[in-house]
Amino acid sequence: MNGVVSIALNGFREARRNRVTSVLFVFAFIMVFSTTVSVEFTVATFDRVMTDFGLGVIGLLSPALTLFLGTALIPREIERRTIFMVVARPVSRSAFLVGRYIGNVITVAFLVLVMGALFLLQMQFAGATSTYSSGIHREHLIALYGLLLEVVLLTAVSFLFAAASSQYVSALSVTCLYFIGHMSEDLYTLAGRSKSDVIRVVGRAIYYLLPNFDRLDFKARATYFDPTSNAELLSTTGYALAYTVLVLIVATRIFERRDFK
Amino acid sequence: MVTAAVSTENLTKIYTLDLLKGRKRVVALDGLNLTIGEGHVMGVLGPNGAGKSTTIKLLLNLITPTSGKARLFGLDPSDAEARRNVGYLPENPSPYEYLTGEEFVRFAGSLSGLRGAELTARVRTVLEQVQMDRFTGVQIRRYSKGMTQRIALAQALVSSPRLLILDEPTSGLDVLGRQLIRDIILAEKKKGTSVLLCSHIIPDVEALAEDVAILIGGKLVRSGPVSEMLSDEGSRVELTFEGVDAQRLSPLNPEVIQDGRRLIVRTAAASSRALIEAAHQAEGRLISMQPIRNSLEDAFLEALRNSQNKVGSTIE
Numbered sequence: 001m002n003g004v005v006s007i008a009l010n011g012f013r014e015a016r017r018n019r020v021t022s023v024l025f026v027f028a029f030i031m032v033f034s035t036t037v038s039v040e041f042t043v044a045t046f047d048r049v050m051t052d053f054g055l056g057v058i059g060l061l062s063p064a065l066t067l068f069l070g071t072a073l074i075p076r077e078i079e080r081r082t083i084f085m086v087v088a089r090p091v092s093r094s095a096f097l098v099g100r101y102i103g104n105v106i107t108v109a110f111l112v113l114v115m116g117a118l119f120l121l122q123m124q125f126a127g128a129t130s131t132y133s134s135g136i137h138r139e140h141l142i143a144l145y146g147l148l149l150e151v152v153l154l155t156a157v158s159f160l161f162a163a164a165s166s167q168y169v170s171a172l173s174v175t176c177l178y179f180i181g182h183m184s185e186d187l188y189t190l191a192g193r194s195k196s197d198v199i200r201v202v203g204r205a206i207y208y209l210l211p212n213f214d215r216l217d218f219k220a221r222a223t224y225f226d227p228t229s230n231a232e233l234l235s236t237t238g239y240a241l242a243y244t245v246l247v248l249i250v251a252t253r254i255f256e257r258r259d260f261k
Numbered sequence: 262m263v264t265a266a267v268s269t270e271n272l273t274k275i276y277t278l279d280l281l282k283g284r285k286r287v288v289a290l291d292g293l294n295l296t297i298g299e300g301h302v303m304g305v306l307g308p309n310g311a312g313k314s315t316t317i318k319l320l321l322n323l324i325t326p327t328s329g330k331a332r333l334f335g336l337d338p339s340d341a342e343a344r345r346n347v348g349y350l351p352e353n354p355s356p357y358e359y360l361t362g363e364e365f366v367r368f369a370g371s372l373s374g375l376r377g378a379e380l381t382a383r384v385r386t387v388l389e390q391v392q393m394d395r396f397t398g399v400q401i402r403r404y405s406k407g408m409t410q411r412i413a414l415a416q417a418l419v420s421s422p423r424l425l426i427l428d429e430p431t432s433g434l435d436v437l438g439r440q441l442i443r444d445i446i447l448a449e450k451k452k453g454t455s456v457l458l459c460s461h462i463i464p465d466v467e468a469l470a471e472d473v474a475i476l477i478g479g480k481l482v483r484s485g486p487v488s489e490m491l492s493d494e495g496s497r498v499e500l501t502f503e504g505v506d507a508q509r510l511s512p513l514n515p516e517v518i519q520d521g522r523r524l525i526v527r528t529a530a531a532s533s534r535a536l537i538e539a540a541h542q543a544e545g546r547l548i549s550m551q552p553i554r555n556s557l558e559d560a561f562l563e564a565l566r567n568s569q570n571k572v573g574s575t576i577e
């Protein structure tokens with residue numbers, strides 16, 4: 001267990017010093033900041049546009065970062081053989097994978113939180129200075145929370161693929177899965193209308209088996225101030241965490257058997 | 262029963278390659294039986310691709326055997342406990358480059374269960390041991406190859422292991438660095454640490470190991486105490502002449518190397534007298550004469566001559 005913590009903290013420390021993450025960080029900062037500059041302060045729909053823009057940018061960058069870092073980490077460690085001196089120690093490979101997973105979630109979550117904080121600051125500032133804005137709402141926070149849940153789940157899925165295959169195969173697979181996971185509800189309804197039994201079964205299977213990323217997406221609700229109940233938040237959290245744990249269990253089983261050549 | 266530090270039983274690793282032409286099997290290691298008793302230093306020699314690193318990776322659970330078994334202190338390497346008392350220095354080690362040397366060694370120690378003051382003390386000790394205590398605050402990506410090698414050795418030593426597995430520990434090191442590694446291994450040997458040492462540098466193995474295994478093409482071709490391998494041939498001498506034409510000596514049929522004006526002649530000690538006289542008559546000058554020590558290198562070269570696979574292993 002101690003191994004997991006060491007590996008996780010170590011991963012976060014490394015990421016902070018890594019040039020790639022630093023560049024991403026600056027990029028994310030600029031992107032979010034530029035939303036304020038581009039939104040007119042005197043528009044009646046200010047809050048709506050600002051929320052749509054700000055959360056939209058974060059919602060685009062967050063999964064991109066998750067995917068990019070999550071699918072690259074393990075294959076790179078194997079390729080560069082940095083993994084040798086870690087898994088040769090008295091730690092299980094599962095501990096290594098879970099530790100790396102937690103480290104990566106911390107890294108990406110940190111980036112998302114900083115972007116989120118910047119966005120909230122802008123909302124707060126607008127709320128205080130402009131009559132057209134009512135500042136931060138609960139829905140804003142829920143949308144950011146949903147993005148964090150997405151990071152947790154999407155990183156796990158990325159690790160599952162990365163534990164089993166190469167960087168490029170997993171990046172491609174997880175990207176596809178992410179988009180399908182965002183459309184699974186639409187696919188479900190679409191397939192349900194089909195006359196073919198096969199398509200209906202496949203549609204249902206996709207809906208229940210693949211991660212439903214749409215369920216974690218509260219951005220549109222924030223834009224239209226559409227409230228979310230605590231019960232729904234709880235069930236969504238449960239869904240994301242349960243799915244994550246399941247995916248990680250499968251990933252560690254695969255990883256335990258892998259040859260590092 | 263005394264448990265050995267390392268034992269293998271018909272240990273075999275076959276890699277499958279998917280080539281355009283179809284599947285090929287590479288027999289990287291073929292039925293290895295090897296035992297290293299506690300407190301022993303075993304040197305493993307072998308040409309490139311002989312299966313040395315493959316053996317080590319099997320012992321550390323980095324790869325799984327195709328068949329056969331490996332044991333560390335009687336336990337299967339896939340059991341994390343089996344690796345608790347092992348320090349491993351990989352070939353061309355690559356530590357996390359954004360960490361400083363000290364952070365990396367600390368990290369390694371903490372993974373072996375060291376904590377607090379004990380961890381700090383051990384980290385300091387091993388960093389001093391590899392003479393890297395001046396560079397502890399520098400990130401590893403700014404290290405030279407030899408400095409990286411030293412840090413990797415420090416991480417292998419940090420948990421005070423009972424078994425050291427070193428894959429070409431002196432590669433990339435300067436003369437002093439090599440000397441340092443030798444001294445460290447000797448000190449570990451004195452403490453009773455078992456060592457598995459793979460190296461291309463035969464004098465190092467000769468100086469440090471009491472047992473040697475020669476691997477060629479994935480097969481163990483010879484193994485035993487170093488002392489036994491050295492006493493195979495009768496005594497020979499090496500003579501160096503100046504100003505002698507090699508042809509004048511050819512009736513005596515010695516092994517001759519022309520080195521500029523010099524002539525280096527290797528022959529059985531019994532025929533040295535005749536050679537010197539022949540050279541004398543040809544008005545040449547004897548510069549030196551020394552006995553050829555029958556070295557481990559000779560034993561290794563001979564084993565190599567007798568096998569078909571000089572480089573790599575069987576590909577089917």
Ligand SMILES: Nc1ncnc2c1ncn2[C@@H]1O[C@H](COP(=O)(O)OP(=O)(O)OP(=O)(O)O)[C@@H](O)[C@H]1O
Pocket residue numbers: 261276277278287288289307308309310311312313314315316352573574
């Ligand atoms: N991932 C792999 N896929 C296919 N073949 C491999 C793989 N790794 C090693 N081999 C083969 O296994 C054999 C043994 O390789 P190994 O790395 O154990 O050699 P070695 O004795 O350590 O050589 P060197 O002295 O060059 O380090 C070689 O023939 C090599 O081609």
Ligand SMILES: [Mg+2]
Pocket residue numbers: 313314315352428
């Ligand atoms: Mg090797």
